[in-house]
Amino acid sequence: MKETTLIQVPPRLTVLEAVEFRKTCHELCQAETPPSKIIFDFSHTTFMDSSGLGALVSNFKITKEQGIELVLRDVRPQVMAVLSLTGLNEVLPIEQSAIAQQPAKSTNQNEIVPPPTHPSIYSWIKRSLDVVGAIVGLGITAILFIPIAIAIKLDSQGPILFGQIRCGWMGKKFRMWKFRSMCVNAEQMKSQVQNQLAGPLFKNDNDPRITKVGRFLRKTSLDEIPQFWNVLIGEMSLVGTRPPTPDEVEKYDVPEWQRLDVKPGMTGEWQVNGRSQIRNFEDVIRLDLKYQQNWSLMYDLKLIIKTIFIVFNRNSGAY
Incomplete structure (x- = not known):
């Protein structure tokens, strides 16, 4: 096995990017010499809709099945709010550094508003x-x-x-x-x-x-x-x-x-x-x-x- 592979997650993780994100991870996991650890770098990702969430869940499942360690690195507050909705922030291993602590749009200092995935959500x-x-x-x-x-x-x-x-x-x-x-x-x-x-x-x-x-x-x-x-x-x-x-x-x-x-x-x-x-x-x-x-x-x-x-x-x- 290779030691560690880092995957840079795109700034916006919507359906097209999510399909490619899932494909990349699954190909790595099913390769002849898969890595022992995969890191998803979320440092540039500020928007994730339900498709992105679905890709992340799918990737988590296959890494767990293959016995590969998975880590989410530098998850920005906007994405963390999405993970918190389903409790995935308590399930997925997350490593944070100072870059992920930048402020996001919120109604107050303690509440981060999840991204508007559709105009009807905040109408x-x-x-x-x-x-x-x-x-x-x-x-x-x-x-x-x-x-x-x-x-x-x-x-x-x-x-x-x-x-x-x-x-x-x-x-x-x-x-x-x-x-x-x-x-x-x-x-x-x-x-x-x-x-x-x-x-x-x-x-x-x-x-x-x-x-x-x-x-x-x-x-x-x-x-x-x-x-x-x-x-x-x-x-x-x-x-x-x-x-x-x-x-x-x-x-x-x-x-x-x-x-x-x-x-x-x-x-x-x-x-x-x-x-x-x-x-x-x-x-x-x-x-x-x-x-x-x-x-x-x-x-x-x-x-x-x-x-x-x-x-x-x-x-x-x-x-």
Whole structure:
């Protein structure tokens, strides 16, 4: 083995640079004489989006598999803020020197603001729409809570609400809430249910884990309304991309991490374009990227209106 190899990380680590970054590291690790140690020099890197994060995670995995020591050197505050979102700053070995301590844009001396991966992230208009919509939605949830709770309890044993860990903006994990629509041991039974979708997604049209009340809740999308709480506290948005589970993200290639450049939404392109009829993960990615490219306040309002019509259209096939 060679002793040490240093890789200079580019100033901006977005999708094109991230793909090359991952390729370079993987080729080194799989070479006939791989190094015993690889150093990623982040001293010039001031911007990293979710694709860069995905490449870094992929590189960390392969170096660990190959028994190669990995070190991140001189991580600038802007990049450190991104790593902190997912806790990677606690997992990856980081060596700092004076060059990495230069000040970055922040709201105060102790808080470094992660880079704006998409214009929607720091849009106060979008956030205002989310807060107003969430307050209205939680009011509706409060009215419907008692009859839904009674129906769930009469139908099957278990809690009324179901919280599942999902990945939000830049892969940050959060607990997404729903009215429980499955039996209590649904997660343990998942391996016994056939997946009818291609890629990381999971779905079965006749999933035996879904309860009778659960089928009604899903058909009417009432199971989703507790997520207004996730929107209110800023973990989700009214409109965005579908929040993936951590095991889905584990299977992502670098370009697919782009879907995490925006906050996940209660609704979005996937939901209004017939989500139950979409069977290919590439189509989900295409719709997520379409949302990012076309985003505007009016576009969000358009998707919200479409969602309302779809919810009341039993033949839409979206839910």
